[in-house]
Amino acid sequence: MKAKVALQPLMRALVPGDLVAAQGLSAAVAWPHRVEDWHFALALGEGFALEAGGRLVGTAMCWPFGPDWGTLGMVIVAPDLQGRGLGGRLMDAVMAGLGARGIQLHATPAGEPLYARLGFAPTATIRQHQGAAFSVGFHAPRAGERLRPAGRADLAVLAALDTAATGMARGQLLAALVEDAEGIVLDRDGVASGFAMLRRFGRGKVIGPVIAPDPEAARLLVAHWLGHRQGEFIRIDVTEDSLLSPWLQDVGLPEVDTVTRMVRGRPPAPAAVRSFALVSQALG
Structure with missing residues (x-):
């Protein structure tokens, strides 16, 4: 040797x-x-x-x-x-x-031992789903809800929702996404209460971030993009506690990998909305 x-x-x-x-x-x-x-x-x-x-x-x-x-x-x-x-x-x-600063990362199994030695602790599992052979039925909004396109005029409210969900000030990231991605906003009784972005990434397109007040609202946002992209290669990285992973399996978007969210410092606490899907594993 x-x-x-x-x-x-x-x-x-x-x-x-x-x-x-x-x-x-x-x-x-x-x-x-x-x-x-x-x-x-x-x-x-x-x-x-x-x-x-x-x-x-x-x-x-x-x-x-x-x-x-x-x-x-x-x-x-x-x-x-x-x-x-x-x-x-x-x-x-x-x-x-x-x-x-406190630091968040998403670790592959190979990287996890190094990050643990550097003081990072596991806090969540992220489940990666992707594929093209999916079929999604119609998801109707609940009473008082509607979906509408997101635009530049929504940037401030999208950034505020994202900060409430992640505890991070990601306004620059949201501004880049508004320019690079398609977006939809969930209005609830006339108030913007969640959103989801879709952009080109990797082998096809990725859905994320998905910010919503509850799992049903998150499913509505994700189902919109899946319903409009039947047959295209789609990826989404969801948190294990989002309750989206079993539903994504059922509609034909299989889980292909998992990574571990690790944090050094005290993790930010979400407010009235939560992050259900990542922008990317690097950006969170």
């Missing part, structure tokens, strides 16, 4: 010119991100790169959402260089980038 050769890659900022190579790294670990998905993520946060011999061998990103909380993700080390401590170097960089 050959001994591992000592390696000290250069740590530097991740820049847009790296993102074609970064997409190659994510493909090497079977992540579906397109180059466009990398650009969307980097435009909203800060990235770090490890480079060795002119080759990009590691990445990580972080997103500060207000003064108290942030998320991190896109922590990838080239498969042939894993097990050399490079993931730990990347984590040190992104955690320093978030400063004293």
Whole structure:
């Protein structure tokens, strides 16, 4: 068995010119991100790169959402260089980038031991559903409810609902989603009470975030997008306590993977609305 050769890659900022190579790294670990998905993520946060011999061998990103909380993700080390401590170097960089904020991440089984050593504790399971062979019946709004398209004029109320659900100030993210995604708003007795976005991502489209006051309202929002996208490849990442996972299985959108939500710090407490589906596993 050959001994591992000592390696000290250069740590530097991740820049847009790296993102074609970064997409190659994510493909090497079977992540579906397109180059466009990398650009969307980097435009909203800060990235770090490890480079060795002119080759990009590691990445990580972080997103500060207000003064108290942030998320991190896109922590990838080239498969042939894993097990050399490079993931730990990347984590040190992104955690320093978030400063004293509480931090949320979503861990694969391979990453969970490292994050636990760094003080992150598991708080929830996220269930990834995706596919194209689904069929959704008509979901009627309850009395006093209606769905309508979301637009730029809704940005302030969407950001307020998102902050109430996540405890994070993600206004910049919501502004980017309003430009990049399609959105619908749930009005309840004339008051915006939830919303759901649909955008291009990975192999097809992703539904998220889904912010709603209760599981039935969340199903109504998700069913709208599924009903309008029959036969298209759709992905949605839902929280285990959303109660959406069994319903998604029943309508033909199978669960394909799970990750663990881990937090360093006290998790934000949701208010009158909850987050039922993620923007992405990196952004939360």
